[in-house]
Every structure is written in structure tokens, then in C-alpha cells.
Amino acid sequence: MTDVPPPASESQEIWRRRRGRNRALILVLAALAALFFAISIVKLAQHPDLFTISLDGPNPSAVQKAPAKP
Amino acid sequence: MNTSFAETTVAGGGEQSPPSHSVAFANETELADWIALLKPRVMSLVVFTGLIGVLVAPGAINPVLAFTAVLCIAVGAGACGAINMWYDRDIDALMRRTRNRPIPAGRMPPGPALGFGITLAAASVLLMFIATNAVAAGVLALSIGFYVFVYTMWLKRRTPQNIVIGGAAGAFPAVIGWAAVTGSVAPLPLVLFAIVFFWTPAHFWSLALYANSDYAAAGVPMLPVVAGAKETRRQIMLYALILVPVSLVPWAMGFSGPVYGAAAAVLGAGFLVSTWRVLRDRQDAAGSSLTNDAPARAAFRYSIAYLFILFAALAVDRLVG
Numbered sequence: 572m573t574d575v576p577p578p579a580s581e582s583q584e585i586w587r588r589r590r591g592r593n594r595a596l597i598l599v600l601a602a603l604a605a606l607f608f609a610i611s612i613v614k615l616a617q618h619p620d621l622f623t624i625s626l627d628g629p630n631p632s633a634v635q636k637a638p639a640k641p
Numbered sequence: 642m643n644t645s646f647a648e649t650t651v652a653g654g655g656e657q658s659p660p661s662h663s664v665a666f667a668n669e670t671e672l673a674d675w676i677a678l679l680k681p682r683v684m685s686l687v688v689f690t691g692l693i694g695v696l697v698a699p700g701a702i703n704p705v706l707a708f709t710a711v712l713c714i715a716v717g718a719g720a721c722g723a724i725n726m727w728y729d730r731d732i733d734a735l736m737r738r739t740r741n742r743p744i745p746a747g748r749m750p751p752g753p754a755l756g757f758g759i760t761l762a763a764a765s766v767l768l769m770f771i772a773t774n775a776v777a778a779g780v781l782a783l784s785i786g787f788y789v790f791v792y793t794m795w796l797k798r799r800t801p802q803n804i805v806i807g808g809a810a811g812a813f814p815a816v817i818g819w820a821a822v823t824g825s826v827a828p829l830p831l832v833l834f835a836i837v838f839f840w841t842p843a844h845f846w847s848l849a850l851y852a853n854s855d856y857a858a859a860g861v862p863m864l865p866v867v868a869g870a871k872e873t874r875r876q877i878m879l880y881a882l883i884l885v886p887v888s889l890v891p892w893a894m895g896f897s898g899p900v901y902g903a904a905a906a907v908l909g910a911g912f913l914v915s916t917w918r919v920l921r922d923r924q925d926a927a928g929s930s931l932t933n934d935a936p937a938r939a940a941f942r943y944s945i946a947y948l949f950i951l952f953a954a955l956a957v958d959r960l961v962g
Contacts, residue, residue: 578825588670588671588672591671592670592672592675593671595672606705606709606712610705610709610771610772612705612708613703613705613706617703
């Protein structure tokens with residue numbers, strides 16, 4: 572079956588709908604990115620030890636101390 | 642033009658092949674239809690009860706995490722709505738109240754609606770777990786599964802008690818909100834669960850009393866269709882009589898103060914009056930209303946206000962007291 576080209580008014584309608592959906596999608600993605608960023612910041616604040624990076628060696632709070640020799 | 646999908650999907654056929662540009666046109670579903678899949682009006686009550694669960698829970702939660710928890714409850718409820726619309730597309734097409742929904746109206750094919758629902762369900766549970774804890778995520782997953790599998794797929798078309806048992810799905814949000822803050826489930830959220838559970842039959846059967854021709858046309862065994870209007874009015878009164886004492890439990894057990902206690906008593910009295918009017922509605926020998934179900938319509942509206950004000954009073958009591 573050969574494709575019948577859509578009438579101009581239909582084509583405009585398709586573009587209108589697609590544009591509306593794309594804008595909504597951008598907004599949703601931006602909001603999600605902001606939300607994940609905010610959640611990360613909150614979690615960082617709640618558990619700072621988990622995210623500590625030291626240039627001088629391993630994170631001291633994340634390493635178990637060996638028992639002292641008698 | 643937009644009805645091209647209705648012919649191929651609602652009837653379950655799929656053999657017809659409309660011109661390709663019609664398919665392309667119909668594929669460009671309006672944004673409003675995607676939003677309609679989420680049943681925003683139902684979502685508002687779910688969000689509200691979930692928020693109350695967060696507010697009345699002991700302990701503190703970061704506002705960002707609280708917002709995320711309520712968002713997850715809302716998205717989970719929306720996912721249930723989308724999957725429900727996918728599964729019920731055949732009976733939705735038969736009911737006046739639902740025939741203009743995106744799938745039966747032919748504005749959206751069923752497959753994407755199902756995919757949308759499953760994606761949102763999974764995303765809401767996952768995000769809840771990341772933002773709060775495993776208990777809240779688990780109860781959210783349980784509530785979604787209960788609504789989809791127990792209510793929509795199993796009970797709705799099989800028993801007139803569908804909304805009694807299925808009502809549990811709508812009672813979960815307060816428990817989820819509480820669990821998001823505390824990481825556990827305690828007696829108070831279970832009482833809130835019971836309040837919504839016993840509120841649901843009176844609320845839905847009031848609607849079903851004046852929309853029962855719709856349900857009968859679709860073959861959904863709602864109580865007025867199966868047992869008649871008289872029995873439905875009796876059951877509405879019965880559940881109201883159970884609901885009012887249950888609503889006083891938070892005050893009686895010391896979970897809340899006098900603000901909630903007074904609100905529950907006054908609102909409960911109003912609920913009993915409105916359901917009593919439904920019971921005593923002027924009716925013929927068969928039980929059909931002679932007042933165009935005016936008391937049932939009033940009771941339906943009152944039931945919505947009842948739950949909103951009751952839960953708001955609980956939040957005020959906990960926050961002020």
C-alpha cells in the first residue's frame with residue numbers, strides 16, 4: 572500500500588502535538604535532574620563519612636583500626 | 642480521524658489497517674491524554690493522605706526527601722491509573738463516564754499506556770528506595786501490586802465486594818508517608834489505613850447508586866447492580882456506623898488531641914446524617930430513588946470533604962499540639 576501524504580492541516584496538528592510533548596519532556600527531565608541533585612546533596616549532608624575523599628590515603632573513618640599489639 | 646485506534650484496540654481486533662498518515666496522526670497523542678492516564682483527580686486524595694502520613698509521623702525528615710516521598714506516592718498512584726485504564730479499556734468504552742478516556746476514545750493505543758504505567762510504577766518504587774528507605778518503597782510496591790493485580794485484574798469484575806477489598810489499595814498512602822519518615826509501620830498509620838478502608842465503601846457506593854446504569858452496561862458487578870439499591874443503601878449506612886468509631890480511635894488512644902477528637906466527632910455525625918438520608922431516600926418498591934438520588938449525590942460530595950477535613954485536623958493537631 573502506498574503512503575498517502577497527510578493534508579497540511581493534519582501535518583501542522585502533528586507538529587503542534589509533538590512540540591507540546593517535547594517541551595513537557597524537557598521540563599520533566601530538568602526537574603528530575605534537579606531532584607536527583609538535591610537528593611544527593613541531602614544524602615551527602617546526612618552521611619558525610621561515606622563521601623569523604625582523602626588525597627593522603629584512605630578515608631580514616633572508613634578503615635577499621637587494627638587492634639594494638641600488646 | 643482520532644477514532645482509528647478505537648476500532649483496532651478497544652475491540653481487540655487489530656486487523657484493520659487505516660491509512661498510514663492516520664496512524665501517524667493518532668500516534669501523536671496529546672500531552673493532556675498522558676496526564677489523563679494518571680487519573681489526576683484520584684491522585685489528589687492519595688497525595689493528600691500520603692502527605693498527612695509524612696506530617697504526623699514522629700521524627701524529622703529533610704523537606705527534599707519528604708517532597709520526594711510524596712512525589713513517589715503520587716507517581717505510583719498515577720501508574721496504577723494508567724495500568725487500570727489499559728486493562729479496563731474494554732469496559733471503559735461501554736460506560737458514559739469513562740468512554741472519553743484516551744484509550745477507549747481512540748486517542749492512544751493501549752501498548753504505550755501500559756508501558757507508561759509500568760515505567761512509572763518501577764521508577765516511583767526505585768526513587769522512594771533511594772530517597773527514603775526500603776520499608777516505604779516496599780509498602781509502595783505492595784500498594785501498586787494490590788491495586789493492579791488484586792483490585793483491577795481479580796476483584797473488580799468478579800465480586801460486588803470489589804471496592805471493599807480493593808479499597809485497601811487507596812488506604813496505603815498514609816502508611817507509606819509514615820514509613821518514609823520513620824522506616825517502620827506503627828499503630829497510628831494502621832488506624833489511618835482503617836479509616837480510609839472503611840470510608841471507601843460508603844464513598845464509592847454513593848457514586849454507584851446514581852451511576853449504576855453505567856456499571857450494569859459494562860457488566861461490572863457493583864453492589865447496586867447485583868444486590869439492588871435498597872441493599873446498597875443499607876450497606877452504606879453499615880459502613881458509616883463502623884467508620885465513625887474507627888475515626889475516633891486516634892483520639893481515644895492518645896495519638897491525637899482534642900482538635901482531632903472534636904473534628905472526628907462533628908464530621909462523623911455529619912457522615913451519619915448524610916448516610917441516614919441516603920438510607921431514608923424516597924424510593925419505589927424496587928428501591929429506585931424518586932429524588933434522582935439527591936441524597937446519594939450529597940453523600941458522595943460530603944464523603945470527599947469528610948476525609949480531607951478529618952486528615953487535615955489530624956495534621957493540625959499533631960503540628961500544633
